[in-house]
Amino acid sequence: MSRLDTHMSKNRKQRRSLENPAVPLWSPAAYNYLGSPRSSAGVAVDRNSVLAYPAVWRALTLVSHKIGRLPLNVYRRNKGGGREVDYDHPAQWLLARQPSELYTPFVFKSQLITHALLHGNGFAWIIRDGMGQPTELTILDPATVGIKYQGNSLSYFVRLDAATTKTILPENLIHIKGISQDGLIGISVLDALRESFGLGLAE
Numbered sequence: 001m002s003r004l005d006t007h008m009s010k011n012r013k014q015r016r017s018l019e020n021p022a023v024p025l026w027s028p029a030a031y032n033y034l035g036s037p038r039s040s041a042g043v044a045v046d047r048n049s050v051l052a053y054p055a056v057w058r059a060l061t062l063v064s065h066k067i068g069r070l071p072l073n074v075y076r077r078n079k080g081g082g083r084e085v086d087y088d089h090p091a092q093w094l095l096a097r098q099p100s101e102l103y104t105p106f107v108f109k110s111q112l113i114t115h116a117l118l119h120g121n122g123f124a125w126i127i128r129d130g131m132g133q134p135t136e137l138t139i140l141d142p143a144t145v146g147i148k149y150q151g152n153s154l155s156y157f158v159r160l161d162a163a164t165t166k167t168i169l170p171e172n173l174i175h176i177k178g179i180s181q182d183g184l185i186g187i188s189v190l191d192a193l194r195e196s197f198g199l200g201l202a203e
Contacts, residue, residue: 047118047190060114068110072096090133099124099137108137112176115142120186122176125158125168137174147185154184 050056072095076086086092099108112122119142127136144159148167156168156175178186 050118050190056118060117063117064110064113067113068106068108070109072105072109090135094134094137100139101136103139108139111139112174115139116176116178116186118188118190119143120178120180120188121145122174123156123158124174126172126174128172149184 074086074089074092075083078084099105112124116122121142123140123145125138125140126134127138129135140158146157148155154170156173158166160166180186
């Protein structure tokens with residue numbers, strides 16, 4: 001079990017309420033108590049309800065599954081100037097065979113793309129061993145990840161629980177962005193098209 005999974009499992013064992021800091025207000029779980037944002041059509045629109053809109057479900061499924069089936073390999077240059085799959089690279093096994101004990105390469109790729117399409121960003125934490133070699137790729141909930149940019153320094157932070165925030169350097173994070181205004185973080189399609197989704201769900 002990864003470090004992130006350990007934190008999450010501890011939270012799930014605690015009683016979930018607004019008084020319980022295990023359910024912080026930035027967490028999607030808080031929607032259960034506060035209610036989801038509503039469109040002008042009076043329909044609650046969040047990442048769960050929007051999946052009930054057939055057009056959204058179909059679009060996400062088609063794109064994410066198509067990309068999930070594509071090969072993803074690490075390549076190296078050969079002496080002839082071409083390239084070949086680097087089967088000795090430590091990341092090759094993770095990308096092509098087993099990103100994590102929790103999911104297959106297909107699930108890993110399709111889930112990241114689903115997050116990028118719906119939330120504007122797909123994040124995966126690269127877990128490394130003491131030698132700096134990648135050992136696991138852990139998908140992160142986009143709602144828990146933020147970005148910090150100062151000067152030429154870029155870093156990400158992920159909220160593991162109400163009291164713990166982990167800073168992650170760019171070299172330890174896979175970030176797939178959707179449409180962006182600054183080139184650093186993608187725009188949430190769910191927020192940008194909330195009114196359109198609301199009208200579709202209201203029909």
